[in-house]
Amino acid sequence: MKLLIVEDNTHLASDMKQFLTENGFVVEVAGTLREASQRINDYQYDLVILDLGLPDGNGLALISEIKEKEKDVAILIVTAKNSLEDKVKGLDLGADDYITKPFHKVELNARVRSVLRRNKFNRKDIIVVDALKIDLPASQAYVNDKPLILTKKEYDLLLYFMYNKNRVLTKESIAEHLWGDHIDEADSFDFIYNHIKNLRKKITAAGGKNYIQAMYGMGYKFSEES
Template identity: 50%
Template sequence: MKILLIEDEIELQKSIKQYLEMEGNVLEIASDYSKAEQKISLYDYDCILVDITLPNGSGLDLIKEIKLKKSKAGVIIISAKNSLDDKIYGLDLGADDYLPKPFHLSELNSRIKALIRRKNFDGNLEIIVNEIKILPNERSVFVNDKNVILTSKEYDLLLYFIANKNRVVSKNALAEHLWGDNADRLDNFDFIYNHVKNLRKKLLEKKCEDYLQTIYGIGYNFKTQE
């Protein structure tokens, strides 16, 4: 998944980035209010981690911006400013969770995964779409109870398609989700076609229905209903 970390402590940035990327995520970083505001206005994320106390502004004001944009991103406040008033205010503004510093990275990772499950998959530990079953905690995929071996990018691609099933997803959105904010500067998205082709091939080999539809000139639709 694609995560935005809004945090000005450099060492904590590095630790969170290393841990969450090892878990298969794409992580973008903003070290101050202005940079965070810019990223929120330009790009989409699955989850946004927000510190309250930032250079040039407050993370609470950023949460207001996120909600004004009607972003679908989950929001977790991570802050050493652990007053009850800040916690209540942040949650009232629309944050989904609050994790006080210091915290274990494994707990942060678990909270992110739980939040994504609640927002996209009704909180289920297993994601089932017809003959496809996904176990997110294991990053495993099964079709007709047969294991499908996917690369990390193919897995993320499938999960993104299922989270957005029956909706047209642009190539640009796919590129940003899988490769980060700078993907919009690439000359072409041929690599997206190759990953989609390989994913489709592996699913079909396990007798999966061909849900992936190419919308020429735009992107793809993972269509599971008429």
């Protein structure tokens, strides 16, 4: 899978590039609208991650350009929080999803995967980690091929962990992923603990291992070896 990051802040761009590369993507970076436009013309990408605030113009222009050329490329826009208008316009123009700054890398990874999965014919509909399996179209998790009964939040949480295998997910990132800004982050930490406790219980009861470990009181990591 080949991604293009359009972002003018070089630190952020290289950070995103490194992270997504570690997650198995081929990543290129463009710092301006013109450079991005050129690259899209010359190469084939599966997904463009597009920051709207660029030095030489608004990224929305690039969406129209891509759609006019009928390129088969998914678009994930990056907007400042509360720029409701940009978000709506972007989605209207044909962007597949949006993520607001500042975002967590793990959240970016999850969004990228879900956009690609929805958009691509060669999508991976099943994610497997050890004894755990998730059937994405059916939104169903299995342990050793036995269906696991999860609440919606538990399912979202498990999927978020599996998308970001072997990564530390901070409590903040989990809270934002699960609840958006319906809740003050610090308030939500107890709830996260609760959800994770229940999720662990359900997985181990069904014969799975304890995949989720607490990390220094800051977050959790999902990995095969426990």
